[in-house]
Amino acid sequence: NAGVTQTPKFRVLKTGQSMTLLCAQDMNHEYMYWYRQDPGMGLRLIHYSVGEGTTAKGEVPDGYNVSRLKKQNFLLGLESAAPSQTSVYFCASSLGGGGYEQYFGPGTRLTVT
Amino acid sequence: SQKIEQNSEALNIQEGKTATLTCNYTNYSPAYLQWYRQDPGRGPVFLLLIRENEKEKRKERLKVTFDTTLKQSLFHITASQPADSATYLCALFGDGGYQKVTFGTGTKLQVIP
Numbered sequence: 706n707a708g709v710t711q712t713p714k715f716r717v718l719k720t721g722q723s724m725t726l727l728c729a730q731d732m733n734h735e736y737m738y739w740y741r742q743d744p745g746m747g748l749r750l751i752h753y754s755v756g757e758g759t760t761a762k763g764e765v766p767d768g769y770n771v772s773r774l775k776k777q778n779f780l781l782g783l784e785s786a787a788p789s790q791t792s793v794y795f796c797a798s799s800l801g802g803g804g805y806e807q808y809f810g811p812g813t814r815l816t817v818t
Numbered sequence: 819s820q821k822i823e824q825n826s827e828a829l830n831i832q833e834g835k836t837a838t839l840t841c842n843y844t845n846y847s848p849a850y851l852q853w854y855r856q857d858p859g860r861g862p863v864f865l866l867l868i869r870e871n872e873k874e875k876r877k878e879r880l881k882v883t884f885d886t887t888l889k890q891s892l893f894h895i896t897a898s899q900p901a902d903s904a905t906y907l908c909a910l911f912g913d914g915g916y917q918k919v920t921f922g923t924g925t926k927l928q929v930i931p
Contacts, residue, residue, distance in 0.1 A: 709861075738919075740921075745923060746923065747822075747907070747921045747922055747923040747924065748862070748907070748909075748921035749921070750919055763919075764920075795861050795862070797861075802911070803848075803849055803850035803852075803911025803912065803919070804849075804850055804867065804869070804911075805867075806852065806864035806867060807852075807854075807862075807864060808864070809861030809862050809863070810861055811860060811861050812859075812860070812861050
């Protein structure tokens with residue numbers, strides 16, 4: 706039981722390049738989320754999904770897209786990376802809404818130059 | 819706008835004492851409040867959840883209180899140990915989903931042997 710895994714762990718991009726971050730969970734959770742964490746800002750919700758085939762915007766969705774084609778996977782895409790997207794990205798999953806604990810992945814450290 | 823405030827300063831306490839961390843919020847009516855622990859370079863780990871109609875929750879050496887009148891949650895670690903040193907995050911969840919999940923910036927706790 707691996708829990709929540711994230712790929713890659715580190716990445717450096719040049720401005721304008723694109724990439725996809727992969728999140729996978731093996732706990733059969735319905736809900737999945739993408740956060741970014743910046744110094745002094747706390748965790749901020751980018752996008753989330755309440756089930757396979759569904760996605761919704763969080764607090765800071767601009768510049769990101771997501772897809773949940775399979776229940777166990779949640780992809781975060783950056784179409785044209787900007788330096789402001791330099792951050793640590795965390796994926797999380799849970800059985801349900803706010804009354805359930807979230808399980809976080811180890812994070813992806815992304816630098817955009 | 820919604821705002822969560824946690825002790826911005828690091829908290830240093832002596833081993834064996836009780837650590838008390840504060841989470842204050844404004845312009846929010848959370849249905850749930852959760853506390854997480856985060857170690858450097860790792861994703862947050864869930865500790866405790868408390869609902870809006872609950873005053874107090876305990877788990878081993880951990881206790882959380884929730885005062886919706888004061889708009890405050892207190893997180894206590896009794897008989898603190900150096901292994902408790904970490905950053906502690908509070909998170910507020912609105913009823914019905916994760917549209918209104920908001921994390922605090924965290925309080926760094928250092929337990930001195």
